[in-house]
Amino acid sequence: MKYGNELKVGIAVVLSIIVFIVGVRYFQDLPIFSGTLELYTTFENADGLIVGNPVQINGVRVGRVNEVRLRPETRNVLVRFQVDRDLQIPEGSTTRVSGLSALSSVSVVINLADARRSAVSAGDTLTSDQTDVLGNLVDQAPRLVHRADSLFGSATTTLNTAEQLLARPESDLRQTLVAIGTTARTVDQLLRTEQQRLASTLESVDTLATSLADFSTTNQDSLSLAVQRLNRSLTQLERNLTALEQTTTTLDAILQKVNQGEGTLGLLVNDPGLYHRLDSTTTQLNRLLVDFQQNPKRYLKDLKLVEVF
Amino acid sequence: MIQIEHLYKSFDGKPVLRDVSLEIRDGETLAIIGRSGSGKSVLMKHVIGLLTPTSGRVQVDGTDINEIPYRRLREVRRQFGVLFQGGALFDSMNAFENIAFPLRTFTDMEEAAIRDEVYECLRLVELPDVGPKRTAELSGGMQKRVALARAIALRPRYIIYDEPTSGLDPETSNAIDDLIRALTDEMNVTSIVVTHDMHSVLSIADRAALLHRGHLHWVGTIDELHASDDEVLCAFVKANEYQIGVPQRV
Amino acid sequence: MASLSLTLTKPLRNVGLYVLLMVKAFASLGEFRLYRKNLFKQMVRVGIDSIPIVALAAAFSGAVTTVQTAYQLVSPFIPKRIIGSIVAPSLILELGAVVTGFILAGRIGARFAAELGTMRVTEQIDALEAMGLNSIGYLIVPRVLAGVVMFPVLYVVACFVGITGGIGVAHFGGYLEAGEFVAGAREFFQPFDPVFGLIKSVVFGFAITSISCYKGYYTGGGAEGVGRATTDAAVLSCVYILVADLLLAIVLL
Ligand SMILES: Nc1ncnc2c1ncn2[C@@H]1O[C@H](COP(=O)(O)OP(=O)(O)OP(=O)(O)O)[C@@H](O)[C@H]1O
Numbered sequence A: 001m002k003y004g005n006e007l008k009v010g011i012a013v014v015l016s017i018i019v020f021i022v023g024v025r026y027f028q029d030l031p032i033f034s035g036t037l038e039l040y041t042t043f044e045n046a047d048g049l050i051v052g053n054p055v056q057i058n059g060v061r062v063g064r065v066n067e068v069r070l071r072p073e074t075r076n077v078l079v080r081f082q083v084d085r086d087l088q089i090p091e092g093s094t095t096r097v098s099g100l101s102a103l104s105s106v107s108v109v110i111n112l113a114d115a116r117r118s119a120v121s122a123g124d125t126l127t128s129d130q131t132d133v134l135g136n137l138v139d140q141a142p143r144l145v146h147r148a149d150s151l152f153g154s155a156t157t158t159l160n161t162a163e164q165l166l167a168r169p170e171s172d173l174r175q176t177l178v179a180i181g182t183t184a185r186t187v188d189q190l191l192r193t194e195q196q197r198l199a200s201t202l203e204s205v206d207t208l209a210t211s212l213a214d215f216s217t218t219n220q221d222s223l224s225l226a227v228q229r230l231n232r233s234l235t236q237l238e239r240n241l242t243a244l245e246q247t248t249t250t251l252d253a254i255l256q257k258v259n260q261g262e263g264t265l266g267l268l269v270n271d272p273g274l275y276h277r278l279d280s281t282t283t284q285l286n287r288l289l290v291d292f293q294q295n296p297k298r299y300l301k302d303l304k305l306v307e308v309f
Numbered sequence B: 001m002i003q004i005e006h007l008y009k010s011f012d013g014k015p016v017l018r019d020v021s022l023e024i025r026d027g028e029t030l031a032i033i034g035r036s037g038s039g040k041s042v043l044m045k046h047v048i049g050l051l052t053p054t055s056g057r058v059q060v061d062g063t064d065i066n067e068i069p070y071r072r073l074r075e076v077r078r079q080f081g082v083l084f085q086g087g088a089l090f091d092s093m094n095a096f097e098n099i100a101f102p103l104r105t106f107t108d109m110e111e112a113a114i115r116d117e118v119y120e121c122l123r124l125v126e127l128p129d130v131g132p133k134r135t136a137e138l139s140g141g142m143q144k145r146v147a148l149a150r151a152i153a154l155r156p157r158y159i160i161y162d163e164p165t166s167g168l169d170p171e172t173s174n175a176i177d178d179l180i181r182a183l184t185d186e187m188n189v190t191s192i193v194v195t196h197d198m199h200s201v202l203s204i205a206d207r208a209a210l211l212h213r214g215h216l217h218w219v220g221t222i223d224e225l226h227a228s229d230d231e232v233l234c235a236f237v238k239a240n241e242y243q244i245g246v247p248q249r250v
Numbered sequence C: 001m002a003s004l005s006l007t008l009t010k011p012l013r014n015v016g017l018y019v020l021l022m023v024k025a026f027a028s029l030g031e032f033r034l035y036r037k038n039l040f041k042q043m044v045r046v047g048i049d050s051i052p053i054v055a056l057a058a059a060f061s062g063a064v065t066t067v068q069t070a071y072q073l074v075s076p077f078i079p080k081r082i083i084g085s086i087v088a089p090s091l092i093l094e095l096g097a098v099v100t101g102f103i104l105a106g107r108i109g110a111r112f113a114a115e116l117g118t119m120r121v122t123e124q125i126d127a128l129e130a131m132g133l134n135s136i137g138y139l140i141v142p143r144v145l146a147g148v149v150m151f152p153v154l155y156v157v158a159c160f161v162g163i164t165g166g167i168g169v170a171h172f173g174g175y176l177e178a179g180e181f182v183a184g185a186r187e188f189f190q191p192f193d194p195v196f197g198l199i200k201s202v203v204f205g206f207a208i209t210s211i212s213c214y215k216g217y218y219t220g221g222g223a224e225g226v227g228r229a230t231t232d233a234a235v236l237s238c239v240y241i242l243v244a245d246l247l248l249a250i251v252l253l
């Protein structure tokens, strides 16, 4: 009891030192009792990586970034980071920066190499396998444009075939095919307008991507908005292209049938709901065409009726 | 031996002591008398360096206490026992601890020995059983006596009493006077007694010094005091006589 | 004329007196034997006895900061864990030390000034000195040391309880999950932050205790003087906490 005060103070001081150290390690996301391993990597572009950012493997946090230093002499960024000591990182593992600093935390992602290779030791440098996040996004645009281009090419080919077909005077189903010609022109027109829309969409994607790339990473709100809009545009473009692809495929099928000398197509192509009903109609059409080849007279009578209608 | 030479002291330009020169010889008991506010307490604080003179010197055993480093000054002070006018008991301690404090701080005495010493001191001031009482639980007179016990606990060479008997009943006053005289006689203590109680002066002092408006007006032995026809001194003594009757040298 | 120059030089003289007192206190640091017993007594009073009130204040600070941050962050673009990223550093950098500082200014600053002031006006300080004791070493050193040592302890308590309070209210108030809070706190955690907080708490501990000891030690004018010293100590401590807070932020951040 004589040293009661000393004891109280001692306990308080020791406890607070423990809480402090454990607390700091806890918030540093360090294992509280085991050690860490310090490694290096270099990036051409650190993408807003800062001290304290997580280091992840397969999306699991395993360490943190300790230092991000620009090295003007080599024009790259040296990143010092630590990972849990128990972790066996095989030699040849690569790193990359992941995430968009404007939106969320950037992290260093380690892609583990073959586990049979010996583990790296403290102070080693991992090579980076860098893919630019923003670049990725911007890269998508040209790819889509290219895809759209080839799509339009194939559509044009299809229509050309149709035209050639229609030009043949000896065709049995001349009348029907005249109707197809009209339809094809409509499709062509449709594609043209669609092409314009796509072009403008792609243009806006391009602008957005450029402005995004130019943007400093500070203005988080507007940047996140921009990226969201870009994403929406890309999604919409994708949808457009998918629809277009479907249309073209269907058209191909029709023209193929037409090529084989089948003439009820006029019925179908005049239908304004073509785009949506084509699939089921095609099945019907197949059955119809088989029957038509067997009893053409019966169907020609029907066809007249339809034309009057 | 304490020598006060041409001591001037003023607070914020207001003079309190003016050219006070006084010598206190070893083994004697000097009474400093004077009316309230005449500067007695201020003078006494200069002797232990609690106040620094505006000019002049205070020497204890030949060393000017205002010239020496603080460490040395403290050593000089350790030869003194001081009873302050208000007692100045540490209110964070009880009576026992107050008296034990200098013993614990400055000696290597065993706790048992300290106990004995404290109770001896308490017996001397006629308060054998106030030990466990806190300062606030003691009456003014009791506080003063506990403070006196504390002042003498270390058996100092010099003792300064600032009004040791004021506020005490005549019987206790006499007991305190006896105690002061006994300490002086037995241990060859040099004492400075600040008081305006002529009864005390006549019973314990060898010499008396009268402070009047900051000046040292009169110094002399008790016999000279009786014979003196100094106006201020006579007025002071007369006032006392009127109060307590004709004082007699015991 | 004389009084004018007196009013002009008074603040400077006070600063000088304060600095001199601290120099004397530092010079007495070596006399450990003199203040050892007092030191631990003061440490218990400054540190241990203040833990409940500091913890209470810190818990509320953490909880309130969390709720208000949650209230302000309504944008769907900002992930909820950012609340943790804001609350934890606020506590570690600022609130932990400043809230503790204000509590100690009231609790300890006033108390020290009143204690020493009373000792001064009742001549207890003179009595200590007259015994040949170094009153500064005996009275002021243990108090200031207790502040410097125990304030960081209280700071750690405040941060711990404050963050726990924040997490608690986040979880039970349905604002965000504890895990999210911690993830957010970790994301922007700088190891220097708690070190800065510790430095702050040492400075605050010194400021509060030294100012209030200075005010108490040089009290004059009886009970009224003690009262004045007490309020002065509490108010000045708070003011200098804010001043020191700003200065440290400018110098160290
Ligand atoms: N610290 C101080 N600051 C300013 N003035 C002071 C101080 N101490 C004493 N004085 C003044 O000095 C004068 C003498 O005071 P002192 O206490 O020595 O009187 P005294 O002779 O002891 O009176 P009493 O018998 O009532 O104790 C008083 O007028 C007082 O106002």
Ligand SMILES: [Mg+2]
Pocket (backbone or CB within 6 Å): B040, B041, B042, B085, B162
């Ligand atoms: Mg007096």
